[in-house]
Amino acid sequence: MSTVALITARGLFGRRRALLLLPLPLLLVGLAAICRAYGVSPDMWGTAVIVGLGTSVVLPVVALIVGTGVLGSEIDDGTIVHILTKPLPRRDIILAKYAVAASVTAVTTAVPLYLTGLLAGSAKLGAALAVAAVVGALAYSALFLLFSLVSRRPVLLGLVYILVWEGLLGNFVSGTKILSVGQYVATIADKMAPTTIIESSVGLTTALAMSAIFVVLGTIFAINRLGSFSLAGETS
Amino acid sequence: MTTQTLQAETKAPTSGVVELSTVSRWYGNVVAVNDISMTLNPGVTGLLGPNGAGKTTVLHMMAGFLAPSKGAVTIDGKPTWRNPAVYRDLGLVTERESVHGYLTAGQFVTACAKMQKLPDPAAAARRALEQVEMTGAADRRIETFSKGMRQRTRVAAALVHEPRVLLLDEPFNGMDPRQRMHMMELLHRLGDNGHTILFSSHILEEVEQVAGLVQVIVAGRLAASGDYRRIRRLMTNRPHVFAVRSSDDRRLAVALIAEKSVAGIEIEATGMTVRAADYGNFTRVLPRIALDQGIRLQQVVPSDESLESVFSYLLEG
Numbered sequence: 393m394s395t396v397a398l399i400t401a402r403g404l405f406g407r408r409r410a411l412l413l414l415p416l417p418l419l420l421v422g423l424a425a426i427c428r429a430y431g432v433s434p435d436m437w438g439t440a441v442i443v444g445l446g447t448s449v450v451l452p453v454v455a456l457i458v459g460t461g462v463l464g465s466e467i468d469d470g471t472i473v474h475i476l477t478k479p480l481p482r483r484d485i486i487l488a489k490y491a492v493a494a495s496v497t498a499v500t501t502a503v504p505l506y507l508t509g510l511l512a513g514s515a516k517l518g519a520a521l522a523v524a525a526v527v528g529a530l531a532y533s534a535l536f537l538l539f540s541l542v543s544r545r546p547v548l549l550g551l552v553y554i555l556v557w558e559g560l561l562g563n564f565v566s567g568t569k570i571l572s573v574g575q576y577v578a579t580i581a582d583k584m585a586p587t588t589i590i591e592s593s594v595g596l597t598t599a600l601a602m603s604a605i606f607v608v609l610g611t612i613f614a615i616n617r618l619g620s621f622s623l624a625g626e627t628s
Numbered sequence: 629m630t631t632q633t634l635q636a637e638t639k640a641p642t643s644g645v646v647e648l649s650t651v652s653r654w655y656g657n658v659v660a661v662n663d664i665s666m667t668l669n670p671g672v673t674g675l676l677g678p679n680g681a682g683k684t685t686v687l688h689m690m691a692g693f694l695a696p697s698k699g700a701v702t703i704d705g706k707p708t709w710r711n712p713a714v715y716r717d718l719g720l721v722t723e724r725e726s727v728h729g730y731l732t733a734g735q736f737v738t739a740c741a742k743m744q745k746l747p748d749p750a751a752a753a754r755r756a757l758e759q760v761e762m763t764g765a766a767d768r769r770i771e772t773f774s775k776g777m778r779q780r781t782r783v784a785a786a787l788v789h790e791p792r793v794l795l796l797d798e799p800f801n802g803m804d805p806r807q808r809m810h811m812m813e814l815l816h817r818l819g820d821n822g823h824t825i826l827f828s829s830h831i832l833e834e835v836e837q838v839a840g841l842v843q844v845i846v847a848g849r850l851a852a853s854g855d856y857r858r859i860r861r862l863m864t865n866r867p868h869v870f871a872v873r874s875s876d877d878r879r880l881a882v883a884l885i886a887e888k889s890v891a892g893i894e895i896e897a898t899g900m901t902v903r904a905a906d907y908g909n910f911t912r913v914l915p916r917i918a919l920d921q922g923i924r925l926q927q928v929v930p931s932d933e934s935l936e937s938v939f940s941y942l943l944e945g
Binding site: 476477622 | 712715718722724727728731736745
């Protein structure tokens with residue numbers, strides 16, 4: 393593990409905001425467990441819990457907290473300077489941070505989604521959701537890492553993307569679905585384990601290809617932006 | 629507006645030479661740095677100027693954290709912008725006090741050594757912490773440190789790879805006198821060892837104690853550059869204005885106007901304003917005259933002592 397990745401990971405878990413990662417996954421599994429315990433049919437609660445909460449809230453929000461936490465918070469408090477004043481290719485810095493963000497997000501979301509899928513139907517559904525969550529974690533992390541470099545308010549920008557672009561527009565304007573990571577996640581899960589719970593709206597190939605494009609373009613742009621990172625003058 | 633440029637004695641350019649050639653930087657319509665050229669050689673140089681003059685902008689351009697809008701910034705001939713390789717020879721201590729507080733000083737400096745890809749990071753970190761006398765606190769988390777200790781830790785981090793060039797932005801800000809003296813000694817030592825050290829400051833006395841050479845920046849322009857003592861003389865020889873009140877202003881005025889060091893006097897209801905041509909002579913002469921005349925001085929206040937006026941005088945010169 394590179395030093396940059398180590399510092400990033402310590403920074404992520406050393407801050408209080410790491411605690412924000414816990415409640416959402418716990419809520420997800422908790423709700424599914426309660427429904428299951430009371431013997432409610434998964435047809436009644438599956439969509440609401442898995443899609444309504446799981447893939448369209450827990451996954452993107454965890455990705456946002458982590459994705460902006462690995463870089464945005466260092467830019468915010470100025471500690472990024474200590475990493476940037478080293479003769480490291482900017483590519484290595486972005487890739488290290490991306491690796492931390494994507495893997496932390498993947499673990500934090502794939503595990504609860506697997507359990508939820510298991511409770512709602514079968515191990516197959518659980519596995520499909522876990523794989524979809526990993527793909528989603530990869531794509532979202534690249535996007536939110538880039539947001540940290542294009543805006544001083546990456547969390548706000550990320551929330552707009554999740555709530556407005558994916559949440560609001562995705563329901564009314566079908567064209568936005570092609571640029572919506574949430575749709576790729578739903579598609580991958582649905583194609584791997586077809587159920588009535590999840591509905592997919594784009595093709596599997598499209599979903600996988602677009603996820604890859606998010607990852608590649610997101611990191612390339614992020615590397616380029618980091619290369620031109622400027623410090624604001626602080627002559628007061 | 630003419631610029632006074634006092635040429636410093638130039639040493640043979642060895643390594644660690646920072647060069648700005650006709651560098652400007654603007655933000656929209658605001659010009660922060662205007663056509664500055666300077667060469668920094670090994671030794672300690674002070675970057676002096678009032679707040680908002682553009683010192684930080686200059687430092688950030690030198691450190692590769694800001695693109696010059698015009699001109700070129702190089703270290704040993706290599707551009708600093710979009711060129712991470714320069715950090716092998718460059719250390720930067722920013723004004724903003726930002727550290728990974730959850731790391732201990734030792735961990736932090738070692739991490740910096742590792743990112744510099746040094747062969748023995750632990751030994752390099754120990755050496756750097758020793759240089760700033762922080763060895764005793766190496767195992768404490770940085771967030772428990774005082775301001776001065778944090779500053780020294782950051783200097784150790786910037787020094788761990790023994791860069792030829794070290795840039796420090798307002799390193800003495802917020803330090804107590806002892807910490808200040810310690811930092812000054814450290815900069816001296818590094819300069820004597822052949823490092824190129826540039827530190828910014830808006831306080832004349834700080835620069836006086838550390839740097840033989842100064843670059844003075846006023847309103848984004850290079851107002852003076854060269855030997856500190858010559859610039860200091862220029863600054864002290866400028867006309868000064870004093871607000872004086874005494875037991876008998878008129879009689880004092882008559883006596884003062886005969887003095888060469890006095891350029892003009894205005895008498896007002898509340899006292900008088902004396903324009904002195906020569907600060908040193910006037911301040912010596914005034915009490916003597918008052919004593920001879922049996923006049924009691926009630927108030928002598930230099931009315932344009934702010935640093936800004938000193939700097940603007942340099943620009944006018």
